[in-house]
Amino acid sequence: MASLNYYDVESSFLAFSASKGFGTLWQVEADGKIHRFSLEGDKHGERSGAYLLWPEGRSFDGKPHGWLQDFHEGGEKHFWQYYNRDNPPPKKRLTDAERHAARTRREAEERQEAEHRREALKLAYSVYQAAQPIWEASDHPYLLEKHVRPVGPLRVGSVPSKSGKQIGGVLFIPMCDVLSGEFVALHRVFPWRDKETGRFPKGWHPGTCGGVFTIAEDVRRGPVFVCEGVATALTAYDLWVEEGTPEAPGEFVPSCTVVAAMDSGNLVRQARGIRRKYANRRLLIVKDDDEAGAKASIAALEADFDGVVDVPRAG
Secondary structure, three states: OOOOOHHHHHHHHHHHHHHOOOOOOOOOOOOOOOEEEOOOOOOOOOOOEEEEEEOOOOOOOOOOEEEEEEHHHOOEEEEEEOOEOOEOOOOOOOOHHHHHHHHHHHHHHHHHHHHHHHHHHHHHHHHHHHOEEOOOHHHOHHHHHHOOOOOOOOEEEEEEOOOOOEEEEEEEEEEEOOOOOOEEEEEEEOOOOOOOOOOOOEEEEOOOOOOEEEEOOOOOOOOEEEEOOHHHHHHHHHHHHOOOOOOEOOEOOOOOEEEEOOOHHHHHHHHHHHHHHOOOOOEEEEEOOOHHHHHHHHHHHHOOOOEEEEOOOOO
16 A cells, blocks of 8 residues: 555545534544544533544554544444545455454454543542532532532542642532443532633543432432533522421421433433433423523423423522
């Protein structure tokens, strides 16, 4: 095979990515490593896209290849192979041995990726376990600004920066599989405002992996309010959930359950699982007043939710 123009290879891969709807991918590194990048609709700090590009390929014919992945679509991979006039697709039918070799290499890559995710997930859970429970809104500026008090399994702790230094005061929100209850990701809210966006930086570790954050999970009565963000969920809890009979001064019996998905895209993906989890409960989607909230509401109703309510307003 003639020597390749790597600019042409990368340009071809970028053209393929655009054709698959990955319009936010502007440049790539052909180094055989997995890279994450932000997709349209991601909030600041989120990186729901991934790609891998082999410069010389590891397929049976040695041609460059790679893949793209969109976690908004459940992590489906779109595979790419480099061809041009001097480097045409093979015309011959693949032998069983060639197909087996290509499949074996792909399966090995997938196992390696799964192992990396398992290790990252173990690290995220250990970081959460080492963090301290958060008791007051004043313990984190995000909660203080939203005028909500921390309830549920929220914690505050530290994460390492790219330079290796520890960043303290990070709000940790554990995300669990809606059906099994297993820990699947750690959602993090950092304690400062981004200078460009004016928002508190947020992010998932490892990756955007779904799951939900649940308040009053053990409650078996009353409706289930399903929210997009954690601030909405905490507000809903204060206004709608703690309306039971006081067990003791300052203590109330939760009267329903609140679920948060952290963003509208994840809420859409989790809607049917939430309906299955709470099959015998009344499900109400708490609608954010924007386009993403409208799409999430439609998805929830299609998943057989019982209705829509507006975002609660304290005071």
